[in-house]
Amino acid sequence: MTVVLAVVCRDGVVIGSDSQITDKGRDMTYPADKLHPLGELAAWGGSGARSVLADVKRRFDENSAAILDAPDIGRALQEQVLPILRHHYETFIPDVPGEAGGGTPAAYVMAAGWRNGEPWILEITPSGMIGHYANIGFHAIGSGAPMAQQANSLLSHFHLTKRSLRFGCAAVLRVLQALDLTSSSVGGPFNLCRIDAEGAHHLDKDEIEVVSDIVGRWRDAEQAVIADIFD
Incomplete structure (x- = not known):
């Protein structure tokens, strides 16, 4: 299972992912x-066929400047991926x-950035369509995307788009850690x-460990408030 997710904050965008690949054809991760x-x-x-994503990475590495300088970044991404x-x-x-069950060549690609004081989150689907998600403030791809969407809904009262990148990193990592607990194929x-x-x-690695410590303090603070209210 794969999950890649992005959130918009007041001063930028955070994008995160797990690192677990599931090969159904060989029954291995x-x-x-x-x-x-x-x-x-x-x-x-990216999520989906690794051979497709390897080719996408090569094209993106070679053409990143042209993509990011394009008037329409979504169309520029589409032209590379199609x-x-x-x-x-x-x-x-x-x-x-x-x-049997060797998979398909389908792949999803999601990119995020910040240009001219505005966030952008774009997706290219396996059919080549362009999805725009910056105005929503959240998007996820991969087989773990539905669970990530649910986790984001459970955090909606924190109003991520009004908070800092520091908080956004903690929120994304907290979602990833929650998916790690609920799915054996996210890790x-x-x-x-x-x-x-x-x-x-x-x-x-060290910076992510610092964010993980912040997430731990966040959880502890919630538990303290719950105990103060209900116990």
């Missing part, structure tokens, strides 16, 4: 990075003798990237 730089000003993640999808759809062999280490007017910063 393994760790892999799902969150990648898109130049120095944005980040992207030829890759078409190639894999045309060459895919669905019926392999002796192998760490988790990846986080915070994006603001100065660019995209991918948190390292």
Whole structure:
């Protein structure tokens, strides 16, 4: 199971992901990075066929400047992804003798960034459609997306779009940790990237540990309030 999610904060965007890959055809799981730089000003993640996403990464790495400088970033992303999808759809062999449930060449791509004082969160679906989610303030892709959407709804009273990137990182990590507890196929280490007017910063292991400590204090504070009200 995969989950990549992004939230809008008052001063930027946070995008995060788990790192657990499920290979149904071989009945195995393994760790892999799902969150990648898109130049120095944005980040992207993907869900679905790994061969497709590997080609997407190569194209994005080569063309990040052109994508981010384009008047319409969504169309620019679409122009990069569509030829890759078409190639894999045309060459895919669905019926392999002796192998069942080997997957499909379908893949979802989500990218996020901050430009001209405004956030953007865009998705390219397996059919090549462009989805815009910055005005919603949240989006998730992957098989864990429905659970992430539910977790975001449970946190809606915190009004993430009015809070800082620091809080946004904690909220995204808390959602990822909750999914880790509820699904055996979502797992760490988790990846986080915070994006603001100065660019995209991918948190390292030590920085994510600091955020995890903040999440722990957040949980403890909630428990203290509940005890004070009800006990």
